[in-house]
Amino acid sequence: METRELIKALSADARRSRISMRAAWSSAVLAAVALAAAIFFALLGARPDIADAAQTFRFLFKFGVTVALAASAFGLANILSRPEADVRRSLPRIAIAPALLAAGVIAELAVTPPDTWSARLVGTNSLVCLTFIPLIGIGPLALLLLALRHGAPSHPGLAGAVSGLTAGGLAATFYAAHCTDDSPLFVATWYTIAIAILTLLGALGATRIARW
Structure with a gap:
């Protein structure tokens, strides 16, 4: 009789955890968008x-x-928050954005003179980009890492890194409305570095707070 009660209690806890995890991720992404928007409009705003x-x-x-x-990163982070996640089958989900960016860079190189490539890559806002994408994204990253604690990731560092990619993509989306450097060469260089900062922070943070 005691064993049956224990099984029922464990099952009930599991159901509550699943519901709590879905609610946590939904709340986290909505709050992350709102926070990123607030920081963006408070500090930068759209380009004139x-x-x-x-x-x-x-x-x-x-x-x-x-x-x-x-x-794509948010969907992958949600998957990786579960202990049964198949990492090898899940990771290809993240390839869409890099593939698009690679295609954009190739097209840019094909249609612009070689002597303009360096100027397009360096741009005029590289330091601003490296400053404000992490600044806009750090709050959303913290919210996503808190949501990750409601799961049980078998690879917390990877799950945290993908959460960092999510925050980076979100922050870069807002920052793109301010940035006057539109060349794919600039995006591939400076946006990538800025997002990588958040990815690293996510991996480091998750190994501390999402380990189980």
Whole structure:
């Protein structure tokens, strides 16, 4: 009789954990978007010529890459928060954004003169990019790591890194509305470095707070 009661209690706890985990991730992503938006509009805001920029492919392409990264990374982070996650089968989900960016870089190199490549890569806002993407993303990353604690990731460092990618993609999406450097060469260089900072912080943070 005691064994049956124990089994029932464990089953009830498992059901509550699953519901709690879904609620935690839903709440975390909504709060992360709201927090990133608040930081962005408080510190930067959209570029003055955003209406004209929105008519260009390069400007819109930035959002295609960053939104794809944030969405695919968030889905993967949710999967990796479960102990039964198949890492090898799950990781290809994250390849969409890099593939888009690689295609954009190839197209940029094909249609622009070689003597302009260096200037397009360096841009005019590299330091601003490296500062504000991590600054916008650090709060959302903390929220995602807190949500990760409601799961039981078998690879907490990897799950944290993917949470960092999610926060980085979200922060980069907002920052892209301010950035006047629209070249895929600039995005591939400086956005990637800035997002990598959050990815590293996510991996380090998760190994401390999401271990079980």
